[in-house]
Amino acid sequence: xxxxxxxxxxxxxxxxxxxxxxxxxxxxxxxxxxxxxxxxxxxxxxxxxxxxxxxxxxxxxxxxxxxxxxxxxxxxxxxxxxxxxxxxxxxxxxxxxxxxxxxxxxxxxxxxxxxxxxxxxxxxxxxxxxxxxxxxxxxxxxxxxxxxxxxxxxxxxxxxxx
Amino acid sequence: xxxxxxxxxxxxxxxxxxxxxxxxxxxxxxxxxxxxxxxxxxxxxxxxxxxxxxxxxxxxxxxxxxxxxxxxxxxxxxxxxxxxxxxxxxxxxxxxxxxxxxxxxx
Amino acid sequence: xxxxxxxxxxxxxxxxxxxxxxxxxxxxxxxxxxxxxxxxxxxxxxxxxxxxxxxxxxxxxxxxxxxxxxxxxxxxxxxxxxxxxxxxxxxxxxxxxxxxxxxxxxxxxxxxxxxxxxxxxxxxxxxxxxxxxxxxxxxxxxxxxxxxxxxxxxxxxxxxxxxxxxxxxxxxxxxxxxxxxxxxxxxxxxxxxxxxxxxxxxxxxxxxxxxxxxxxxxxxxxxxxxxxxxxxxxxxxxxxxxxxxxxxxxxxxxxxxxxxxxxxxxxxxxxxxxxxxxxxxxxxxxxxxxxxxxxxxxxxxxxxxxxxxxxxxxxxxxxxxxxxxxxxxxxxxxxxxxxxxxxxxxxxxxxxxxxxxxxxxxxxxxxxxxxxxxxxxxxxxxxxxxxxxxxxxxxxxxxxxxxxxxxxxxxxxxxxxxxxxxxxxxxxxxxxxxxxxxxxxxxxxxxxxxxxxxxxxxxxxxxxxxxxxxxxxxxxxxxxxxxxxxxxxxxxxxxxxxxxxxxxxxxxxxxxxxxxxxxxxxxxxxxx
Numbered sequence: 001x002x003x004x005x006x007x008x009x010x011x012x013x014x015x016x017x018x019x020x021x022x023x024x025x026x027x028x029x030x031x032x033x034x035x036x037x038x039x040x041x042x043x044x045x046x047x048x049x050x051x052x053x054x055x056x057x058x059x060x061x062x063x064x065x066x067x068x069x070x071x072x073x074x075x076x077x078x079x080x081x082x083x084x085x086x087x088x089x090x091x092x093x094x095x096x097x098x099x100x101x102x103x104x105x106x107x108x109x110x111x112x113x114x115x116x117x118x119x120x121x122x123x124x125x126x127x128x129x130x131x132x133x134x135x136x137x138x139x140x141x142x143x144x145x146x147x148x149x150x151x152x153x154x155x156x157x158x159x160x161x162x
Numbered sequence: 163x164x165x166x167x168x169x170x171x172x173x174x175x176x177x178x179x180x181x182x183x184x185x186x187x188x189x190x191x192x193x194x195x196x197x198x199x200x201x202x203x204x205x206x207x208x209x210x211x212x213x214x215x216x217x218x219x220x221x222x223x224x225x226x227x228x229x230x231x232x233x234x235x236x237x238x239x240x241x242x243x244x245x246x247x248x249x250x251x252x253x254x255x256x257x258x259x260x261x262x263x264x265x266x267x268x
Numbered sequence: 269x270x271x272x273x274x275x276x277x278x279x280x281x282x283x284x285x286x287x288x289x290x291x292x293x294x295x296x297x298x299x300x301x302x303x304x305x306x307x308x309x310x311x312x313x314x315x316x317x318x319x320x321x322x323x324x325x326x327x328x329x330x331x332x333x334x335x336x337x338x339x340x341x342x343x344x345x346x347x348x349x350x351x352x353x354x355x356x357x358x359x360x361x362x363x364x365x366x367x368x369x370x371x372x373x374x375x376x377x378x379x380x381x382x383x384x385x386x387x388x389x390x391x392x393x394x395x396x397x398x399x400x401x402x403x404x405x406x407x408x409x410x411x412x413x414x415x416x417x418x419x420x421x422x423x424x425x426x427x428x429x430x431x432x433x434x435x436x437x438x439x440x441x442x443x444x445x446x447x448x449x450x451x452x453x454x455x456x457x458x459x460x461x462x463x464x465x466x467x468x469x470x471x472x473x474x475x476x477x478x479x480x481x482x483x484x485x486x487x488x489x490x491x492x493x494x495x496x497x498x499x500x501x502x503x504x505x506x507x508x509x510x511x512x513x514x515x516x517x518x519x520x521x522x523x524x525x526x527x528x529x530x531x532x533x534x535x536x537x538x539x540x541x542x543x544x545x546x547x548x549x550x551x552x553x554x555x556x557x558x559x560x561x562x563x564x565x566x567x568x569x570x571x572x573x574x575x576x577x578x579x580x581x582x583x584x585x586x587x588x589x590x591x592x593x594x595x596x597x598x599x600x601x602x603x604x605x606x607x608x609x610x611x612x613x614x615x616x617x618x619x620x621x622x623x624x625x626x627x628x629x630x631x632x633x634x635x636x637x638x639x640x641x642x643x644x645x646x647x648x649x650x651x652x653x654x655x656x657x658x659x660x661x662x663x664x665x666x667x668x669x670x671x672x673x674x675x676x677x678x679x680x681x682x683x684x685x686x687x688x689x690x691x692x693x694x695x696x697x698x699x700x701x702x703x704x705x706x707x708x709x710x711x712x713x714x715x716x717x718x719x720x721x722x723x724x725x726x727x728x729x730x731x732x733x734x735x736x737x738x739x740x741x742x743x744x745x746x747x748x749x750x751x752x753x754x755x756x757x758x759x760x761x762x763x764x765x766x767x768x769x770x771x772x773x774x775x776x777x778x779x780x781x782x783x784x785x786x787x788x789x790x791x792x793x794x795x796x
Contacts, residue, residue, distance in 0.1 A: 233455060
């Protein structure tokens, strides 16, 4: 195995383990720790895939902002749910559905060439030209989504007069 | 130039999606549900990044990375909205356990 | 090209966006009166509707046409990969979305202003409408999904906007969880289609639907998209959330969800799945005889199964309901099944029938939920039995409701009959197994007559329960009674418009049917 393949194997294993751990540990604060490691690990995978811009974005938005948001959510609501409810009954039907998903996706990857393929690296400049050029409407839509989300969220949580 | 096998990536994103769906369907705590949704969304983002990396042509492939950038922003907004609902619900009921909120029969 | 020429085709979208921003600005500036926001929302949607109708080529409005005839139904070359395109079917859907938004905005204009909820309701309503308008011009999968998400996020917040009511927040939470799951599944499906086809452009995907290098990957992509979009469209087995959310949400929002945003999923089904269905219908040489799956037929059979299941399960469960809102929610689910028949059959008349069914559903469901809201504001309970004898006490309101229910059941001289007639005759025309889809649809229509008839009997023929206060009964602390017997002018106007439209289109459908049929055949031939 080449060095990148070993690196990927390790990073993939860490991603799966931390994702499972985040959902199964009993303390919610530990969940946040595991999910932070998961996000950082995915950023490393993006660097491995020669997508440095996305790697940095993943670190900033997910490992930074989203983790803090989740931690904030846990802290504000901790009185009632701290170290409780973190692990509830695991029904057999959802588990089956999750297994089916994995099996089906695994079938799909049988279609891909099994050997190693060289990775196509993109220059961040080319990415920004693409993002602000032909695909600019996606960013516009993202802006509208953020406007909606922020204005509604502020309304929902602010103290209103009755 | 780095070379890697695409199969491993598809297996990884499939596994992450499976874990995410499993979490969404079994966890009853809203923060855990948010985390499960994020894991599944990350599987989709990972898909776009590696389909871009293994794309047959550069002009088509690069939009995969653009989509990934947009999705990261979208997912963060979604989390913020989810937390706003959590906070409002917490204030109104004092619980964020989905199973405890049972006024509507289902 | 200067900025004005560039922006002109988006005039309806820009009007709606400007309305939303104006509502937010007035809120920041301290204008607290709900009526102002409601007036802005009604005006913005009405102006946008006029602009859309003008773009569709409605002759008297040619002066305000912003979209040249050459820009509509234009199939771009293979090299160009635009993210949006103007199709006449898309414009028809824009019109339908705006009708739903206008009716909801108008009806909620009469809300007592001491009730909880700030003018932001109308801002979110307009942003949700903007998302719906953008869905109708999408020609790219990611553009489509992001526009759907714009609508979804606005509606999560609309459902929870009575922020001290745990019932409404609970509904918002359920809606959010289901919506987030569905968007994740959709984006995952889109990523697989991107991997299989190398593009997210819907024209390209439709053209190459059957001739893809990675058939299993493509099939999985379509499968995840079916699941993701079925949540939005409330198709069985992805429907369970809808009843709780419609039940818990404020009634005006329920009307918007059932009558408006749900149709976004319908149009997305048209855009995404017509390609594989047409491939299956063509029945040409199978490009992957060696592959384990054949995309077209598998997609088509899946859609047919979901359509039949949705019609039947929705109707049977509606039969068992005791509460009015939940009965309407289940009947709304079953109606989604009829609409899905359109894309399953995949001929131009079937698409026209489904579009007409969408129009009928917009009017009937928005109207029915608005009547429920009006009746609830009169102090009548949520159970169907609570409506006993309403026909004698409230004849006008009851007759309007009866028209909506008769139309839902598909009784002649209502729009519901016309749409079902067009849809089922398209199925019969398509021959073969499609005839059986029409038979199942007809049986379901017959079944639905039972529960609608039961409601009508309760309203008109059962004696009223002994003491019932009429007028506003909210008590001393409640808002003052509204005009028109406690309903309010605006809500009465909205209900009246719907009742008239149901009968008018039912008797003389040609002015509506003609444009829809021509739009559907353009869409069928060109795409995406």
